[in-house]
Amino acid sequence: STTPLKVAVTGAAGQIGYSLLFRLASGSLLGADRPIELRLLEIEPALKALEGVVMELDDCAFPTLAGVQIGADAEEIFDGVNLALLVGARPRGPGMERGDLLSANGAIFTAQGKALNKVAASDVRIGVTGNPANTNALIAMTNAPDIPAERFSALTRLDHNRAISQLATKTGASVTDIKKVTIWGNHSATQYPDIFHAEIGGKNAAEVVNDRAWIADTFIPTVAKRGAAIIDARGSSSAASAASATVDAARDWLLGSAENDWVSMAVRSDGSYGVPEGLISSFPVTTKNGDWEIVQGLEIDEFSRARIDASTAELADERAAVTELGLI
Numbered sequence: 001s002t003t004p005l006k007v008a009v010t011g012a013a014g015q016i017g018y019s020l021l022f023r024l025a026s027g028s029l030l031g032a033d034r035p036i037e038l039r040l041l042e043i044e045p046a047l048k049a050l051e052g053v054v055m056e057l058d059d060c061a062f063p064t065l066a067g068v069q070i071g072a073d074a075e076e077i078f079d080g081v082n083l084a085l086l087v088g089a090r091p092r093g094p095g096m097e098r099g100d101l102l103s104a105n106g107a108i109f110t111a112q113g114k115a116l117n118k119v120a121a122s123d124v125r126i127g128v129t130g131n132p133a134n135t136n137a138l139i140a141m142t143n144a145p146d147i148p149a150e151r152f153s154a155l156t157r158l159d160h161n162r163a164i165s166q167l168a169t170k171t172g173a174s175v176t177d178i179k180k181v182t183i184w185g186n187h188s189a190t191q192y193p194d195i196f197h198a199e200i201g202g203k204n205a206a207e208v209v210n211d212r213a214w215i216a217d218t219f220i221p222t223v224a225k226r227g228a229a230i231i232d233a234r235g236s237s238s239a240a241s242a243a244s245a246t247v248d249a250a251r252d253w254l255l256g257s258a259e260n261d262w263v264s265m266a267v268r269s270d271g272s273y274g275v276p277e278g279l280i281s282s283f284p285v286t287t288k289n290g291d292w293e294i295v296q297g298l299e300i301d302e303f304s305r306a307r308i309d310a311s312t313a314e315l316a317d318e319r320a321a322v323t324e325l326g327l328i
């Protein structure tokens, strides 16, 4: 199609935005033949910086970039969008309690959910990157009653990609040989990166690794705490890798996941694998034509069960907290 895909990005002047916009505009999402129109949302004080970013986008003369609109009004920016990437969020400031963080973000994601509900295109897909991503997605979804719940997802693709990379390094395999890695639960330190169903060159990954202690004591914590390690080394949180994962997730959602593989996406639980219904929790999913389906029938042993339960219990706590705050 030559009709531009209208893609909204929130928090567009932030550090993820500085990488994400250029990837989107250069054709990483749908290829070089499909034009893209960017709709960039920021808060008032960041609009001047965003104008600078748009000057740079102009200066790239991207053939795929059909237009850019910026603003601070969600209803104007989300008007007719086919894809909304909700990246902007309120970071935890000094002395901020978890409740403060949830209410600050609740204000953002209730308003954006309502605006999307009102003005987005009927085929809209919404991906939430801004933290706490799962619960922000739950808030936006609940505040957009006319948009089907399965159009909302939160990003765990960065964790998924991190898991693939760690596994490749450990085994000497190339990343393209590694399939069927799963991130379960929350995009937080409680997440469970699962390689018991993963494959390396067609063989079971856990058997190839053949080192339970490495899985439990090195692999899982390295993936789950990678964000903190990046902050420690770089002095700021993951940005280019988060942008890259945001593009990967949106591309696979719209165009479909690879044959004989799956991806990790945090989506509304239907109760599969004992994950409480209604939580936005990460699952192994296949995607096709803009729809996702949770991979069924995987055997979950005690080791995995305990870790999935711990992460989904944290999500249930977050849901209880935002329910109490009246955000959903």
Ligand code: NAX
Residues within 6 Å of the ligand: 010, 011, 012, 013, 014, 015, 016, 017, 041, 042, 043, 046, 087, 088, 089, 090, 091, 108, 128, 129, 130, 131, 132, 133, 155, 156, 158, 159, 187, 227, 237, 238, 239, 242
């Ligand atoms: P920055 O602080 O650099 O940028 C965030 C931007 O959002 C700012 O420019 C701010 O003005 C804007 N913003 C705030 N409220 C807004 C609103 N109501 N409407 C529109 N824009 C608004 O953060 P950055 O490093 O870009 O990270 C963005 C979010 O991604 C954070 O919440 C971060 O925690 C989260 N991350 C999520 C990851 C994931 O895998 N799900 C990984 C990377 C990242 O940590």
